Amino acid sequence: xxxxxxxxxxxxxxxxxxxxxxxxxxxxxxxxxxxxxxxxxxxxxxxxxxxxxxxxxxxxxxxxxxxxxxxxxxxxxxxxxxxxxxxxxxxxxxxxxxxxxxxxxxxxxxxxxxxxxxxxxxxxxxxxxxxxxxxxxxxxxxxxxxxxxxx
Amino acid sequence: xxxxxxxxxxxxxxxxxxxxxxxxxxxxxxxxxxxxxxxxxxxxxxxxxxxxxxxxxxxxxxxxxxxxxxxxxxxxxxxxxxxxxxxxxxxxxxxxxxxxxxxxxxxxxxxxxxxxxxxxxxxxxxxxxxxxxxxxxxxxxxxxxxxxxxxxxxxxxxxxxxxxxxxxxxxxxxxxxxxxxxxxxxxxxxxxxxxxxxxxxxxxxxxxxxxxxxxxxxxxxxxxxxxxxxxxxxxxxxxxxxxxxxxxxxxxxxxxxxxxxxxxxxxxxxxxxxxxxxxxxxxxxxxxxxxxxxxxxxxxxxxxxxxxxxxxxxxxxxxxxxxxxxxxxxxxxxxxxxxxxxxxxxxxxxxxxxxxxxxxxxxxxxxxxxxxxxxxxxxxxxxxxxxxxxxxxxxxxxxxxxxxxxxxxxxxxxxxxxxxxxxxxxxxxxxxxxxxxxxxxxxxxxxxxxxxxxxxxxxxxxxxxxxxxxxxxxxxxxxxxxxxxxxxxxxxxxxxxxxxxxxxxxxxxxxx
Numbered sequence: 270x271x272x273x274x275x276x277x278x279x280x281x282x283x284x285x286x287x288x289x290x291x292x293x294x295x296x297x298x299x300x301x302x303x304x305x306x307x308x309x310x311x312x313x314x315x316x317x318x319x320x321x322x323x324x325x326x327x328x329x330x331x332x333x334x335x336x337x338x339x340x341x342x343x344x345x346x347x348x349x350x351x352x353x354x355x356x357x358x359x360x361x362x363x364x365x366x367x368x369x370x371x372x373x374x375x376x377x378x379x380x381x382x383x384x385x386x387x388x389x390x391x392x393x394x395x396x397x398x399x400x401x402x403x404x405x406x407x408x409x410x411x412x413x414x415x416x417x418x419x420x
Numbered sequence: 421x422x423x424x425x426x427x428x429x430x431x432x433x434x435x436x437x438x439x440x441x442x443x444x445x446x447x448x449x450x451x452x453x454x455x456x457x458x459x460x461x462x463x464x465x466x467x468x469x470x471x472x473x474x475x476x477x478x479x480x481x482x483x484x485x486x487x488x489x490x491x492x493x494x495x496x497x498x499x500x501x502x503x504x505x506x507x508x509x510x511x512x513x514x515x516x517x518x519x520x521x522x523x524x525x526x527x528x529x530x531x532x533x534x535x536x537x538x539x540x541x542x543x544x545x546x547x548x549x550x551x552x553x554x555x556x557x558x559x560x561x562x563x564x565x566x567x568x569x570x571x572x573x574x575x576x577x578x579x580x581x582x583x584x585x586x587x588x589x590x591x592x593x594x595x596x597x598x599x600x601x602x603x604x605x606x607x608x609x610x611x612x613x614x615x616x617x618x619x620x621x622x623x624x625x626x627x628x629x630x631x632x633x634x635x636x637x638x639x640x641x642x643x644x645x646x647x648x649x650x651x652x653x654x655x656x657x658x659x660x661x662x663x664x665x666x667x668x669x670x671x672x673x674x675x676x677x678x679x680x681x682x683x684x685x686x687x688x689x690x691x692x693x694x695x696x697x698x699x700x701x702x703x704x705x706x707x708x709x710x711x712x713x714x715x716x717x718x719x720x721x722x723x724x725x726x727x728x729x730x731x732x733x734x735x736x737x738x739x740x741x742x743x744x745x746x747x748x749x750x751x752x753x754x755x756x757x758x759x760x761x762x763x764x765x766x767x768x769x770x771x772x773x774x775x776x777x778x779x780x781x782x783x784x785x786x787x788x789x790x791x792x793x794x795x796x797x798x799x800x801x802x803x804x805x806x807x808x809x810x811x812x813x814x815x816x817x818x819x820x821x822x823x824x825x826x827x828x829x830x831x832x833x834x835x836x837x838x839x840x841x842x843x844x845x846x847x848x849x850x851x852x853x854x855x856x857x858x859x860x861x862x863x864x865x866x867x868x869x870x871x872x873x874x875x876x877x878x879x880x881x882x883x884x885x886x887x888x889x890x891x892x893x894x895x896x897x898x899x900x901x902x903x904x905x906x907x908x909x910x911x912x913x914x915x916x917x918x919x920x921x922x923x924x925x926x927x928x929x930x931x932x
Contacts, residue, residue, distance in 0.1 A: 297586060301590065301593070312596065312603070315600045315604030316600070316604055317604075337603065340600070340603070343556065350563065358578065358581060358582055361578060362582060
């Protein structure tokens, strides 16, 4: 039983790592999910597998240790939330880059926001590196043209 | 359990409560006031913890009334209180910066609330006494940091944020596996109980393997060399106020976890992990310093300095003697405060010159006081004599030489060399930004005075490191002594009576 689980965990995590190395963003996300579930099964196995023992005290014993199951439950919830968040980021990146490809995503995003394609990641939320159009900044020191004469 | 046990929960619940309050739509002055109040109150509670643990008391509060090895406990000893205060100081300054530098678009999407959730997660990681709860705290902290890393969705943020998230999720999966293995081998997850059980078990290769697994996870979170590639790209992409807190504290959470796990918990397995830490630390110091010297933008330079400072901390921990741990604990304070100050200075400098690049020249005429602050921080980060950084680095170097193994001596050489390179990088900033004649065609912008105040306050704290080096190192001494002898921690958490695990119920009682 443990051997079977060990093989299964190896398969899950191996698949996860393979997917993680892919260029496609969605595959990266899927790969992380595979790794997470491999980890969860590892906790279950490490704490000891029993075929005939329930974790609930209302059934006839002997009982399996309920703590790893509680840990896995927590880990599943957290993994679910982080996967959802990562998918949202991936979706936003896809909207910006126009490809579901890590390479293109890197290249396209690396381009200057004022590049010729004019794509701005999110016109509504501009970074602090660009001045806010509503609030023109005050100059302490007046700008002069480089070749201009003395005032 | 003492009457003050509630104090261990206060620094976690305060930012959590204020963060929830900040989600409620309200006018900006109210939100800013709430955010500042939340951070200030957290600092007050953390200071309370610092005072309460000063005599070596270990405060413990058991959640839900479940006693120590069975339930989750929040624990504060000297080390936890110390780092909790440092994080709270940095948090207050970061909120102050966010308040002084309005960012309407991000604030509409709850920038201030997310910062409070981040503070809650960080405080929870410092004050937890349970390995799995440490994972949960990491996730609370990291989910808030993921949101902050991509909030605003600029191209740079999305590219770097995606890498940051994937890296940390992979590390978290590894942490879950390490928790499972630790539970499988030792049958518990409570730090104090883990320490007790692993001491009973004696040297054990499986426990060492779990230790190495934890080392890899925490090294990834703390950006030690081979696993820290994500940091120098991610931190400069963040908005300045958020970047300040990220740089000053988030990597230190990984270092704190290393300190906690390899001094209090797995003390018997020190050989392998200490050698690895020494190796990682030695390389990280040089890598960070060389990276800083290679960059041209304010916050890219500073991000590499963050990496370098983590290297010093890991080096001290890897040397492993009492003196070295003491130096690491002292350097922890230096690193957090000086990073906060440098990022605050950088925020003003970037705003004033309207550029991220360091190469502006002649800003000394416009920002003389800021230049003074920068010089102080530069001396501290390079570790030159009139600063607190010198005291800490001197202690580290002396501890390394006293230990005397070949690897430690190599580490000392690397520490000295990287201090020199750091000094060169800082001088490059000084020459590029402050020195020389300001070119007439470059504009100089007005920066809001309260942003200046944040930089001055942070620099004043850095100066305070020099003035109060004595008390700080006395405290570090006591902390290191406590870390080396974990009996007090174990007794504080588990009590004097030996832990009795009740026999598993057979099921007949449940039927009745």
